[in-house]
Amino acid sequence: MNPPLPSPEIFQHVRIIMxxxxxxxxxxxxxGLVRIIQHPGQTRxxxxxxxxxxxxxxxLVHFWWWEFWLVTLPSWTFETYLFLIVYAIVLFFLSAFLFPDSINxxxxxxxxxxxxRRWFFSFLALxxxxxxxxxxxxxxxxxxMFSVEYWFRVPVYLVLCGVAIVSASRRFHVAFVSLGLLYEISWILRHFETLT
Structure with missing residues (x-):
């Protein structure tokens, strides 16, 4: 049996794959953004x-930043490793749902x-x-470090994703993405500005 690797070395391996x-x-x-800029008249x-x-x-940038805290995990299991890889794959699916190969x-x-939207918001909820x-x-x-705000944030996002799945209301979708983007910026500045 091989001796166990130190946790930071395992983290570096997992971080590369993620x-x-x-x-x-x-x-x-x-x-996708560059394609829109290069061909502005091609697709509305x-x-x-x-x-x-x-x-x-x-x-995605935030995910990469906050995952650095995993370096402090005292031990690693295959289940933790698999969970993190699947988490990254969920984020990839969100990217693919926003820019498919073709929207012809x-x-x-x-x-x-x-x-x-049902696919996108189902994966966002996930x-x-x-x-x-x-x-x-x-x-x-x-x-x-997140206090009670975290237990407020999670169910609110899940409810909003549920509404977005069933509603095609343009006003709701404008409000959701606007508030979501502003909140995400606020969340990062308040909780993740530094790793110390």
């Missing part, structure tokens, strides 16, 4: 769609986004659940 998946997600979003843009692209880019079957990004488990994995000290 980084590959997160890198694919960021690449997909950036390629939709501000809500662009808002979620920006929100997801921020979430749709009149533009609004038509595409509204007709495929990412909220994954975030909760990820926070608990990092231990009580990590969780304690």
């Amino acid at each position: 980084g590959m998946v997160v890198g694919l997600s960021v690449t997909r979003l950036l390629n 843009i939709y501000p809500v769609h662009i808002g979620w692209v920006l929100t997801l880019l921020l979430m 079957d749709y009149t533009g990004y609004e038509d595409f986004f509204i007709s495929r 990412s909220v659940v994954f975030d909760l488990v990820d926070t608990l994995i990092k231990g009580p000290a990590h969780y304690a």
Whole structure:
């Protein structure tokens, strides 16, 4: 039997694999944005769609930053490793739902986004659940820094995702992405500005 590896060495290995998946997600979003800039008349843009692209880019950058806390895990299991890889894959799916290979079957990004919203918001809700488990994995000290706001944040996001799945209301979707992006920026500045 091989001697166990120190936790920081395992973390570096896991971080590389997660980084590959997160890198694919960021690449997909950036390629989609560049395609819109390069061919502005090819497909009609939709501000809500662009808002979620920006929100997801921020979430991906944030994900990569907050996962550094995993370096403090005293021990690793395959289940923890698999969970983190699947979490990164969920984020990749969100990126792919925002920029598919082709939207030729749709009149533009609004038509595409509204007709495929069930998939997008189902995976967004799943990412909220994954975030909760990820926070608990990092231990009580990590969780304690969020106080009661975290237990407010999780169910509110889940409810809003549920409404977004069933509602095609343009006003609701504008409000959700606007408030979601502002809240995400606020959350990062208040809780994750430094790793100390």
